[in-house]
Structures are given as structure tokens and as C-alpha cells.
Amino acid sequence: MKRFVIGAGLLALTTVPSLAEVTVDWLHIETVPETVAIMEAAAKEYEAANPDVKVNVQFLENEAFKAKLTTLLQSDAAPDIFYSWGGGVMSDQVEAGVLRPIGNVVSDGARQALGDAGINAFTRDGELYGLAQNVSQVVFWGNRELLDKAGVGPDDMKTWDGFLVSVQKIKDAGITPISIGAQDKWPAHFYWSYLVVRHAGQDAFNAARSGEGDGFAAEPFVKAGEDFLELIALEPFQEGYLAANYGTASGHFGDGKAALHLMGNWDYTVQRSNSASGDGLSQDQLLIVPFPTVDGGSGDDGDTLGGINGWIFHRDAPDEAVKFMEWYSSKDVQSRFAAGNSYIPITQGAADELANPFFKDISNNINQAKWHAIFFDQELGADVGGVVNDVSVELTDNAISAQEAAELVKEAVDDAQ
């Protein structure tokens, strides 16, 4: 018995230090094994340097994550740190009070390293709620060989009119001009959104989302739909595009069955893994073309559409969670992801390590953009964003007119207010 008491006492002593330990639950949606390995190694490294903190790395698949998050955040099992696309969904979370403001913990140095764009993307009503991690831009990925065959170069596609001519030329050469995964809807919304970025510009977009004037039914938004319909009239997409999802469309492009694919920079790896051969198109076989400019648009020609994604914190998250993420956002850690071509880090200086020339170009584009518009389906929230996705697909199908598309988006904004 005595021995037992001593044993229990010793056990109690050895466990005392762990009582002070803080566990940080970190929920991510990353699926690329190389990237996950860098993340896990970083967590281990932080634990070693901070013995009182335990970082618990958790994973949920993208769609499951989106579906579960609302309930999860209101339960006892809520993670401390979780992935976010910012935008309207995050605004809803802020309004509901499920997020923790982190302004009092984040150092000035970390703020500077993330830059204004990074800080603004995760600020609501003057409060900082998250730390930005990576940026992405939607561009036309091109198949060099097929474009050469059709006699079309990147310079021919600088303007929308030039782009339409190029698409016709590619078609005339017997090649499918564009691959698109319209069943997932969001790939189609890139067209309408980018044309809105070009025609309306940042000010008109912000006015429309807050319901001022004619809102989304105003002239530049209708014009965006009309331009899109001009492209549709050329029947530029692969056969059965309405039944293709993003994965299929990306693989189709990777297999060399279409000349162009309008997609984010992540498609560089996805077109490979989703191609029938598994090899897809190599760096030398690819090129990128920025989205064409339009005549008389109010947007700046250098404006970009894409994302600024990062990490946000549950309202009960401890300071340690924020401190860990601040360290994780440092140039030192983020450079590893750049070197591994995982993504384009937003932390200043980290992108210098990018090995991929396309990612370098994209990083520069975003840095130089006056407006880096966030994917409309994220920026406008699940509801209005969902309608943007709907009308974009319906435009590809000639199911609605440009005017109707613009009005439906306006209606959704009015309903939400």
C-alpha cells in the first residue's frame, strides 16, 4: 500500500508540469501530403521551443469543413485556429460573435510583415480577427502546343475582343478552346466576376454590394454579362461541360484536350494529378495569360481576382494560439511553403523563395494590383455568392439574359439586407 502511495505521489509529481500545458487545436483543410508535412514539422518545432504549448493538428476535407463549421464553432469541440477565405462568411462569423479579436496579441512587426492587403482582408469594423497566409490569382492557364498550333499567342489575348478572336481561331483549328467545370458552378463565376472587376471596378462593386443606386443591376454589371454571352455564343467549352466538375475539367486540360483553362494558380498541381496519365502538362508546356482587359471599363487593367486566405480564431482561443500563428506567419516559416511550391505566401519576403516562375509572376501581379478582388462567391457570403455562381452557369447555358443575371444578384443583395 505504501509503495502504491509513493508511486501515485511520484506519478502526480511527474504530471504536474503538464497541467500548465496549453493545447491549441489547429484545424486545416490541406490535402497535398508535402504541404501537410511542412505544417506538421512546423507544429513540432514550435512545441519543442515552447514546452508549455501543445499544438494539436486536425484535418477536415474541404467540403466537409464548410458543411460542419457553423455547428462546430458553436460546440465544445470548436478548434482554436481554423482556415478561412475571409469575405462575407467571415463577416457573418464576426457578427455572430464566434470569433476572437486578436489585435491586442499581434505585434506590430507581424502586422507589417503581412502588409495592408493581408491585414485588411481579416479586419472587420477596425478589429483584426485573423492572420493572412497565402494569396492566389485566377489566370488563363494555356497549353503552349495547342495555342501554337492555332497560331495564337498570349499577346493576342490581351483585350476581350482579341480574346474572342483567339477563341474562334483555336476553334477553327479543330481544338477545344476552353475547359470548364460548370457543374461546380464556381469555375464559371470566375468569368462573370472578372468581367465585373474590369467593367465596374472596385468603387462600383462596393457601392453595389451595399445596395446603393441600381446595385448589381447597374450598367457595368449588365455589360459584364453581355461580354460573357459573346464568348458563350462561340461555344468555346468542351462537350458536356455542364456535367463536368472542377476536377474533371482540370484533368481534361491536363490531358491536352483544351487550349485554355481559367483557374487559380493551384491548378498548376491539380491539372497534373487529375490528368489521365497523372503527369499533366509540365512547366515548359504551360503558359499563363492574365484575364483580358475591356474597352472603357472603370476597373484598373492591373486589378486581379483571387483570394487572400488565412487563419482565424475561435472566441475561446487562448493567447498561445495567436502567438503560435504569429510565429507560423513569419518569413522564416512561410519561406518553406514557397520553396516547396505549396502556395504563394503573403508574408513579405517569403515569396522570394518561390521556385515556380508562374507563382512568381502571380505574386508580382497581386502586389502591383490596385484592387485584388476576393472571389465573389466568398466575398459576398454564402447566399449572394451562391446566386452569383448560379447566374454564371445559367449564362453559359443561355438560360438567362445578362440583364436578368444582374437583376438576380441585385435581388439577392436586397433580400440579405
Added chain:
Amino acid sequence: MTTIGNRPQHLTRPVSPTGPTVSARPERGTDTLKRRFFGNSSVALVLFIPVTLGLFSLLVVMPMIEAASFSFYNWNGFGPMTKFVGLDNYEDVVTHRHFSKAVRNSFLVIAVSLFVQLPLALWAALALTENNWGVNVIRTLFFLPYMLAEVAAGLMWRFVYDGNYGLVPAVGDTLGVSLPFVLGDKFWVMPAIMLVIVWKYFGFHMMIYIAALQAIPKDVIEAARLDGVSRWQITRYIRIPMIRSAILITVFFAIIGALQLFDLIIPLSGGGPSHSSHTIVSFLYQFGITRMKLGFGGAVSVILFIVCVAFTIGYRRFLMSRRWD
């Protein structure tokens, strides 16, 4: 809410398709046991009712009441519900530009279930009532699709229909014609989905019919044969009328199942192209849940619930309660 549930939940409810198949009385041993422990029926009530009632209230009634209460609020799922909007959500549902299409599709599925699936199941059952190994193999093959998970079946058929690598274009090539990408075609998408529905569920209905047909007393058929009644007449005037209860049950399941069809739609077409293949439940999921408009979703589910309950009560009252003799 239970209305989001899928077909099997309802189909797996234990049923006794015909009167005669219900086994007679409990055996004597269990009878004594029962009397010894639960001779007083109030003891049984006190012991068993609270648990069942508690679970049922917690897992069925409460979520139903909750979902119904969402429908009067404008709520995105976060925090407390504060924006009371009365019946606005119901108005939004009824006037939604894709709702009528979803309702039409659901009725189309009901029609196909009743006029294609059930007759096919009955025909197969009449042909496969006898017990021998060949018949057993065919029966199992027909029943196999029913045992597959809905999502798995949906994904499988998505590959079959795939216009690039699927079976459909392969058949087209053999015949020398170019077949459409059925799931990307507004006209073909519903027929394609309905083919999968018939393929998936007719085996289940067939099994119910077979069980009922096998329960028909052999001497009735023998007597008819001796009287020189033809095979067709035996089927028409004896076998089918004698499985009337089974047919009524399958009609009931087919209609309720069709109204709640969801998990085949999502992997097959996702409700597309351009929302042309939504059923009421996939409409609810698309426009209520993924759009985080839980009030709107709640309103759809309440409407569907009322339709289902009204149908169930009416059907049981007017058709199933009449005893076959």
C-alpha cells in the same frame, strides 16, 4: 429534420406486407416468461415507454420542432435567432424561380415509380416466385442494387453516363451515333436519373411482392388449375388480388421515397444543369443549407413534412385500412 432523411430509413421499417405472413402466436415458453415478468402491463409500460418516448422526443420530435421554428426567422445558423420574419420564408419558397421545377421533378419521380418501377417489380416477382437456384440467382441480382449505398450507386452511374469515358459514349460509338452528355443535358438528365431510380429500387419492391406471392395458399391456385382456369386468369384474378396489401404498401413507400429523393441526385447531377434536376429535398439542401439560409430551408422542410403527413394519413385511412378478405 426527418424529412431530409432518405429512402432506406423508411424502407427499412419492418413491415408485414400481407396478413398471412405475420407469424401466428408467440410460443408457449415465451408466453410464460412474458406473463411472469410483465403479467402486469403497467409494469411494462413504466419500464419501456419512458426510454422510447424520451429517445423519440429527443431525436425525432425536438429536431422537427426546431426546424419548424427556423422557418419563421431569417437565420444563417450563427448565434441566436433574432430576425423574426413571419411567413416571409414560405412566400420566398413558393415564389422561388426553381421551386416549381423541383416540385415537378418530384412528381415525375412519383409517376415513374408508380407506373414503371412497380409494374416492372410485379412482373419480375410473378416470374420469379418459384424457389430454385436459378431463380434465386436472378432474384439476388435484381435485389443487389438496392443493397448498394445511394452515393456509391450515384457515383457509379455518373461514370456510366460520363460523356468522355463512360459506357454511354462507348455504346454510341458501337452504334455509330454520337450520344449526348446525358447529365449535362437539360432534357436527358431527368430520364437518366429516373433510370437509376428504377434500377436501384425495383428489386426491393419485387422482394415484397415475392414474399406476398409465396404466402398465397397453394391449394387456392391448385383448385383454380383443376377448374381449368388459364395462367393469365390465375394471375389476374387470384394472385394479384391476393397481394393487394403488399401492393398498397409498396405504393406508399414508392411515393414517400420519391418525395424524399436526395442522395442519388447529388452525386449524379448535383441538381444541374442550371437547376433542372432538383427534387424538393435537393432544392432544400442547395438553397437552404449550403446558402446558409436555414429559415428558408426550414420552410421547405415544413412544406414537405405537411405534404408527407397529409398523404400518409389520407392513404392509411382511405386505402390501407380496408381489410382484404
